[in-house]
Amino acid sequence: MAELVVTMAIRPLVAMLKDKASSYLLDQYNVMDGMEKQHRILKRRLPIILDVITDAEEQAMANREGAKAWLQELKTVAYEANEVFDEFKYEAHRHAAKKNGHYRKLGFDVIKLFPTHNRVVFRQRMGSKLCRILEDINVLIAEMHDFGLRQTWSVSNQLGQTPVSKEWRQTDYVIIDPQEIASRSRHEDKSNISDILLGEASNADLVVVPIVGMGGLGKTTLAQLIYNEPEIQKHFQLLLWVCVSDNFDVNSLAKSIVEASPKKNDDTHKPG
Known part of the structure; x- marks a missing residue:
């Protein structure tokens, strides 16, 4: 049962990554300058991953160890990739805040959670992270074929939509302690x-x-x-x-x- 709960969380996690990677903010503020090719490849790869998750989950529930290991690795890579694109989104919002004068008007520097920005260092660091993520995704796609995972199509797939639970990452104002x-x-x-x-x-x-x-x-x-x-x-x-x-x-x-x-x-x- 615990394994089933784990696999059920993977689809919204990958769908979230797909949405982040496709965010218009990344292009609007050129935060992936020099990484455009890797970005395009990743955006093409993620729908392929989403198309086979259902089959992988079914095989995992049937105790196919290869499918279980593949889903576990996918979850790890998806978490890491989401964090990478959180950094890209932050950089886009930083550009937007600076453009709109929020640094000065709202004292943005006192709530900024990242260190002082250096564009060259940022590009080198993030380029390296993005390449590692893309390598991991390519390995997953190769293994997907090795394990015989099949694409599954639904009405939402045909419409180009990814079903994401509306309860995903919902929060309220209550604090436990x-x-x-x-x-x-x-x-x-x-x-x-x-x-x-x-x-x-x-x-x-x-x-x-x-x-x-x-x-x-x-x-x-x-x-x-x-x-x-x-x-x-x-x-x-x-x-x-x-x-x-x-x-x-x-x-x-x-x-x-x-x-x-x-x-x-x-x-x-x-x-x-």
Whole structure:
């Protein structure tokens, strides 16, 4: 049963990677300059991987050891590749923030979770990582043929869509042990961002404070700490927590914001 749960998580993980690799931001801000060929090859390879996951899962459930090992390696590579493309996405957002003046206006330097940027070093480091990921993907595709994994087609495949669970990486504002988390790491970051939000609260323009960094650095936890900060709760009349996640859809997001509004709930209890 545990093996089944593990394999079920692989498809959304690879689908997420495919979405990240296809993000328009990467091209808009030229963050993959010098790595365009590897980028194109990777984008062609990922749909091939997605097409055989169902067959690999079925073989793994039938105790085919080769399929089990292949899925385990795919999961490892997908996690690593997602982290690599998180760095590319961060670089794109860094360019956007700098272009729009957010570094200066919002004190972006106090919440930046990466060291000072050097374009040449970034290109060399990320180029090396991308090549390693592509090598691993090519090995997986070669083994895919060796193990006889077959492509499976569904209606969503034919439409060029990848089915991704809407529950994937959903978050809320609840923290299991806020005292323990706050005391060990995020107190200074929480205070800095809270000060920015409170200082900009009277600004008529919409203010967005980005918290950026690689996966696993605690961005969501930090946002939860800020959301639950007593000064923030006291100062703002309306606080909503809506999870955007990687499966971004404007209509769904707008609907989630409306549904999260307490005004909607209050209206339903008013007498007709």
